[in-house]
Amino acid sequence: MNHSNRTFKSWRLKERPLGEIKTTDLELVDDVIPEIKANEVLVRTIYFSLDPTNRIWMSDVDQYMEPVEIGDIMRAGGSLAVVEESNVEGVNIGEVVQGGMHGGWQEYFTIPESDIIKIPKDTGLPLTAFISVLGFTGPTAYFGLLDIGKPQPGETVVVSAAAGAVGSIVCQIAKIKGCNVVAIAGSDEKCDWLKNELGADHVINYKKENALEALKKTCTNGIDIYFDNVGGETLDAALTLMNKFGRIPVCGLISMYNDWSSVGPKMYRNILMKTLTVKGFLVSDYADRFGESLENLGSWVAEGKIKFKVDVVEGIENAPEAVNKLFSGENNGKLVIQTSKEP
């Protein structure tokens, strides 16, 4: 098919942000929809994920993958897309697939046959499940908590950004494993949801309470696992109260992403004093065990043991503004941009 008259929009990185992301740091451009080659499909984005790590990719600090280059399409941590044209046998128009690392902040793209992962049909789940709990954020919670945290029944698990896409799943898996769960979030509404809907044993609104003081009151037996999404003062508070042989899966350090000059935790010494294990991880490190995580997460969702929320913002034009909701805490569940209708 000749697309020379059809264009798609994408956000390209224009300048590296200083502090918070500004819409002017990116540029919304039109390009001609590409022709597909042999063994490729053309897909139209339905949803793409917005994640705190977008901010990392915009900086040229040394990081776990290459930063996005100036002028390149902004990378997305996952997307769902529908096949519009196919040169791949067995992949039909109208089928929904994962964008993987091919889909960024853009309306159209192509995927080679080797990278096509179809979304299962007739699961009874909303499609957005596959860009949240059954996308990347669920497995992130799963491997970080279970593989690094190694929770034991009765242990105390503290979760920061607990109402977020990853944190909310961590809280619920920790409950499934019989732990005492202390959830830290940034609003009373989120805290209520965590306590009343997700079953957290204790909740802390860090915007109202000092995290250290609140944790001291709540974690009367200390902290065995601190699942860190934020770094900063909350990390310091948790480090202060960790028990011997405690574990800290480092999933995110969002409080640092807008200011790389920030110092490290004052209580770093407790890594020695309490013989802690602090381990950074990426969900991609567990690629060969994705199946295991999706199977378990899928069962827990089906059994009603895991609930999830997706915060859908419509319109590609709103991506740069929407991503900042992750930093202010205004998002309400897994944040995604919807760029076209579900089929």
Place this chain on the structure above:
Amino acid sequence: MNHSNRTFKSWRLKERPLGEIKTTDLELVDDVIPEIKANEVLVRTIYFSLDPTNRIWMSDVDQYMEPVEIGDIMRAGGSLAVVEESNVEGVNIGEVVQGGMHGGWQEYFTIPESDIIKIPKDTGLPLTAFISVLGFTGPTAYFGLLDIGKPQPGETVVVSAAAGAVGSIVCQIAKIKGCNVVAIAGSDEKCDWLKNELGADHVINYKKENALEALKKTCTNGIDIYFDNVGGETLDAALTLMNKFGRIPVCGLISMYNDWSSVGPKMYRNILMKTLTVKGFLVSDYADRFGESLENLGSWVAEGKIKFKVDVVEGIENAPEAVNKLFSGENNGKLVIQTSKEP
């Protein structure tokens, strides 16, 4: 035997030090040598160990065991003592035993039968081997490097305080395991010893060179394992250059011990960015595997693959001044106080 007319000296903690340990923070007192009960032995200290952790025990910061109480005998991280009286069958006068946690900065003490560990005779090794490489510092190096560091042939291992009692053994085990060893120490003399005698591939005198710049030049393939004895700027330099999936055994943070207000590493974020494992440990965590470590270390010493140095300071009265050598770097090998002659 009635000891009412015989006394022994011990150092008791008088005040918690501010900054560097001052002799006036402790008090040298005389006490009557205790009577032994049934199933006890009375021992005379030959050597007691001086370790950076003495400084931790003098502070009332939250730590891996209780701090030494004001008025109590200063705790030692190991000692060797000779039996002078015995109420234990099979333990004879003149035999040398480990002081374990019974012997502190003191000339005499008692050990119950259950805690007696005899030092093997006729090994051909100097007795001081059993308060250094075959005491606690060798196993500390062994478990920290092998169990946490998990060195693979060809990997780059950076060791701080590399000429110290633990660091020097780490360097040599890393060489046995086929690693590229970069040793950081505080004098040219130490660096020469590390390179010419112990086989370190590269040496850095951190008092002459900026650690980060020197490591950048030396570790052209990045750092896979950073064995940390010091914390502070050296830790930050290492964090900056760690490879993905790098490991940091945290054995000590000596640069922080005189000033607990110091901040954590600026490059803490690399725990996430490079998916590092940072793990604090104590040799006592590996008590059930001591035999394994002593067997291997003993073989390596016998084969000449591991060399060790012991810095013997004579006279219990010199302990408070001598311990500061660990902080200035003036010690020359495993630092011990000798309080009486070897039998």
